[in-house]
Amino acid sequence: MARIELDHLAHSYAPDAPDPAWALRPIDMVWEDGGTYALLGPSGCGKSTMLNIISGLLRPSQGRVLFDGRDVTALDTGRRNIAQVFQVPVIYTSMTVAQNLAFPLVCRKVAPAIIRRRVGDIAERLGLAPHLQRSAVGLTADHKQLVSLGRGLVREDVSAILLDEPLTVIDPQMKFELRKILKQINEEFGITMVLVTHDQNEAMTFARTVVVMNHGEVVQAGTPQDLFEHPATTHVGYFIGSPAMNFVEARLEGGMVRAPALGLARAAPAGLAGGDLALGFRPEHLAPDGPGQRVGGRVTRIWFEGLEEVAEIARDDATFRARVPSGMFRTGDDATLALPDDRLLVYREGRLVV
Structure with a gap:
């Protein structure tokens, strides 16, 4: 679990150009330990760029990322102690469902008894218990994404779980159930969770703090109720609510x-x-x-x-x-x-x- 601080963070994919286009304009923000956050905005607004910088997949053009006050800007992803779940399922089709779920723990040489307990717990929460001995290659798209999500949730020691539109490929009813499960896990274990999405319903029902972005800027951050009742800009008013303001x-x-x-x-x-x-x-x-x-x-x-x-x-x-x-x-x-x-x-x- 971690308190994540973004210190004057900004990024351009061509920083040396005479007039660089900023994918992410300077941002100062603090995400508290154990919070649930959603980065919400249209395609190209900078939300995935921000998540990739936090995860270590991308080095920012300027500014720092701090976990619990420690500067991790120069650390690669493997040294940041995070879990990531992507829009496209990341699983090993040569393994069973149980082996996929256990893989992050096996790599860290966790005791077998603890692995069995954690795999069983996550499988039960995600409705995967009946499929533990199945080969991952024959799973439906929904179940593959559940396995991918389970791999991100199986560790108890992570600083944060970063979710990059993982619910996009899942059917609507399952999305509702998964949001409930994610919130239960957050409340039970106090793991900081950050979700990237362009779906306002996902953001508003998952996160305690929603960060609305547009053109590389944070235009408003607040509770779902704050954003709905007092949109700071007309963009937020259009983007939050159905129908729009x-x-x-x-x-x-x-x-x-x-x-x-x-x-x-x-x-x-x-x-x-x-x-x-x-x-x-x-x-x-x-x-x-x-x-x-x-x-x-x-x-x-x-x-x-x-x-x-x-x-x-x-x-x-x-x-x-x-x-x-x-x-x-x-x-x-x-x-x-x-x-x-x-x-x-x-x-x-x-x-x-x-």
């Missing part, structure tokens, strides 16, 4: 930030300058009735999602989405919903003001 152009008028297209307004915070202003609100924060402002329009589309539906509503040149009870609206209906004043957020130049 609604944004509408606004302007500063007489001490108010107004969005004429939807008839919404909020008091401007002191000192707010003009510029690119927007008002943002979540589809989940709209209600059929209640306190706050009224916003409405014509229902143009409906997505059925069980007990709830997502309604797309248009008014003049603006469109927004609302999460409402199933059957509340039909396409073509006129809809009016309530939005509490404190759920209306102000953004300037893409960043949260209030």
Whole structure:
């Protein structure tokens, strides 16, 4: 288990170029011992670059990586005492499932009795116990990834477990179960876990701290609730939540930030300058009735999602989405919903003001 510190960490794959493109811009961050973290963002945002630097697969262009205060920047992967699980299963097809799970412990000359106990425990947790004597070559893609994950979890002495999109190839129901298992193992053994994913649902249900990245930068880090209720940028608002946060152009008028297209307004915070202003609100924060402002329009589309539906509503040149009870609206209906004043957020130049 380890406290991981990133000290002014940055990386360019062409650092000597006249105008280097930074895959990872300078980052200062601390991940506490025993925490669960998710690096979340679109392809090319720098999340895998960061994970590869932490693991030792990549040497950063600048900055340091520290484990429990010890500088490990120059250490190779084998000397960092970590476990890694990748998107593509890493298993030995010439071995049985049991031999695959035991391999990291055998390499460290762990006592046979301890190996049997650990292999049995991990196999039971992952549902692999009935398959322990099977050859790995004939396993399904799901089971191969379970074995690969088990190899990463079988050690009790690791500083951290780094998970690079390992759930991508697994079916949705199994993903849910695996996230639960990973959290149980984290809580039981206190192992620091870092997950890389582009799937917000994976990140929000796995991690206590989600790190949202874009264009090589950390744009916000916080609890899932923080990111959902107070997105620091419009990018976070779009990336977190399904459907995404609604944004509408606004302007500063007489001490108010107004969005004429939807008839919404909020008091401007002191000192707010003009510029690119927007008002943002979540589809989940709209209600059929209640306190706050009224916003409405014509229902143009409906997505059925069980007990709830997502309604797309248009008014003049603006469109927004609302999460409402199933059957509340039909396409073509006129809809009016309530939005509490404190759920209306102000953004300037893409960043949260209030």
